[in-house]
Amino acid sequence: MGYSSDIESIEFELGAKTLERWLIKPEKTMSIVLGIPRERAQDERRVAISPPGVQILVEHGIKVMIEKSAGNFCNFTDFDYAEAGAIIAETPETLFEQSNVIVKVSPPQPEELSLFMPGQMLISALHLGTVSPQLLKTLLEKNITALGFEFIETRDGELPIVRTLSEIAGSLAIQTAAKYLETGYGGSGILLGGIAGVPPAHVTIIGAGTVGLFAAQDALGLGAQVTVIDKEINRLRRFEAFFNRHLVTAIANDHYISELAKTSDVMIGALSPKKKIIKPLVSEQVVKSMKPGSVIIDVSIDQGACFATSRHTSHTNPIYVKHGVTHYCVPNIPSAVAKTASFALTNTLLPFILKLTDHETISDILWKSHSLRKGTYIFRGYVTKKILSELTDFPYREIDMLLAAC
Numbered sequence: 001m002g003y004s005s006d007i008e009s010i011e012f013e014l015g016a017k018t019l020e021r022w023l024i025k026p027e028k029t030m031s032i033v034l035g036i037p038r039e040r041a042q043d044e045r046r047v048a049i050s051p052p053g054v055q056i057l058v059e060h061g062i063k064v065m066i067e068k069s070a071g072n073f074c075n076f077t078d079f080d081y082a083e084a085g086a087i088i089a090e091t092p093e094t095l096f097e098q099s100n101v102i103v104k105v106s107p108p109q110p111e112e113l114s115l116f117m118p119g120q121m122l123i124s125a126l127h128l129g130t131v132s133p134q135l136l137k138t139l140l141e142k143n144i145t146a147l148g149f150e151f152i153e154t155r156d157g158e159l160p161i162v163r164t165l166s167e168i169a170g171s172l173a174i175q176t177a178a179k180y181l182e183t184g185y186g187g188s189g190i191l192l193g194g195i196a197g198v199p200p201a202h203v204t205i206i207g208a209g210t211v212g213l214f215a216a217q218d219a220l221g222l223g224a225q226v227t228v229i230d231k232e233i234n235r236l237r238r239f240e241a242f243f244n245r246h247l248v249t250a251i252a253n254d255h256y257i258s259e260l261a262k263t264s265d266v267m268i269g270a271l272s273p274k275k276k277i278i279k280p281l282v283s284e285q286v287v288k289s290m291k292p293g294s295v296i297i298d299v300s301i302d303q304g305a306c307f308a309t310s311r312h313t314s315h316t317n318p319i320y321v322k323h324g325v326t327h328y329c330v331p332n333i334p335s336a337v338a339k340t341a342s343f344a345l346t347n348t349l350l351p352f353i354l355k356l357t358d359h360e361t362i363s364d365i366l367w368k369s370h371s372l373r374k375g376t377y378i379f380r381g382y383v384t385k386k387i388l389s390e391l392t393d394f395p396y397r398e399i400d401m402l403l404a405a406c
Contacts, residue, residue: 030365032062032356035099037092038070041106043315043330045073045338046345048103048124051080053346058085060354065089065099074339096120101356105345106332107131113138121362123353125149126377127331129278129304130312133392139378140394145362150303151385152352152375162272163210164348166299168334168341170214170270173297174222176333177203177266180295180319180326187326188293190265193223200224201265206252206281206306208235209272211299216247227264229256252281261286269298269306278304284323292324302331367403379403 034057036048047070049057054064064086068078078088089095096102096115104124108116113135116122122139126148139146149161174192181187181201194200203219205212208230216239219226226247228239236249250256261267261282267290271278278300287296287309298310305311309322310329315336319328334341352371359365366373377385382397389396 030356030360030362032101033099034062034064034353035089035095035102036064036066036070036086037095037102037104037112038067039105040109040112041332043335044106044332045315045335046105046332046342047071047074047076047338048105048342048345048349050074050342050346051076051084051086053350054081054086055084056350057353060357062353062357063087065095067092067095071342074342076339076342101353103349103353108135110134116142116144118142118144120144121356122146123149123349123375126151127302128387128391129302129331131388131391133394136378136383136388136392136394140381140383143381144378145366145376145380146378147372147375148377148385149375151377152371155370161345161348164344165334165341166210166272167214168337168344169299170211170216171218172333172336173211173215173268173270173299174203174218174224176318176328177268177295177297178222180328181265181293185319185326186293186321187295188265188291192219192266202227202263203266203268204229204260204264205268205270206230206257207270207272207300208232208239208249209270211270211272212268213239213242215268215270215299216243220246224266227260229260257282258286258289261290264290264294266295266297267307269296269300269310271300271303271306278306280305280308280310282307284308287325288323290323290325293326294324295326296328298327298329299333301329305329363403366399373399373403 057064066081066086067089082088092115101121107124107126122144152161153159178192181190183189190201192201200223203224203226205215205228208228212228216226216228228247229250229252230236231252240249287307296307298306300306301310313329315330318330319326355369356365376399377388379399380402383389383394384399386396
């Protein structure tokens, strides 16, 4: 009996060793040192993780370092972060040297590229409309695993981080439009919602996605007349049902765009193509036909542009006037409400960051997590998103193939 039981024990151990590696919970997991640098992009006031978020990460065994003064614009003090368990790094060099995962809001700036250490992981926005070949080159050369907010996707096709930021951008688009319609800002002097006996402003929203949804909701709430246009009829049907037909919908073709431009006091570019560069849908000739003092808010500017007359602006210099129309084309609109946006970003990012603690290597993490795998745009010295390869000519490989070869 003793001999037989020994054989059974050996057979059991050998059998267990042949199980697929992703079915076995590793005894050892990756040791995470998460670095949160101060944002250096122009007018970027957000911070990637709030102090309560840091506390949750620390409680899950993640060591967190944050650069001194990183949360100042959000009214998060270094003391708040220290109380939450973070280590305050006096310099960006210290933070990058001691962290193996870097989480930030905006894409890395040119002055930050030399700070990256070989083999690190980066999680941040990418901004396809202004993607930097030098950034990609540096990340490739340093064998960085890079994940983009724009690409992180759940199994049902949802882009959770994009959605969160789009909700804020949609609401802010209406606040901003209302301000720049005012006479003091060079607008036509129209109150967005009107009053009894005086008609409200006409707002046209191009795109029936998340930005469009929240923009329409806020505009209707203020009493504006709202028209939403989109190329997909099913999206428009959902909008009509959601708003109980309290707005007008139309297919986004040249005829409707041209006609609506003549009567609109506000036009909002809220296109939301999936992983593509946006090409202008509204021509310069159509913009010329808009009423003097009307307003364009191009929320799509970070992915390209919705209007042919759009060009990047900033929170410091947010507007310019062309053909008598005020243009607001700030790419990081949510930064205007930095504290709200940072809390929202933290809420969305935390579940994905916590996934990093479940496995021993980056390859295991990406293999197991559909969302993080879909979010990866650079891995093992290759660009893993075809759109980036087309934009920059860097070599492209499917991430599934690279992971299978690990």
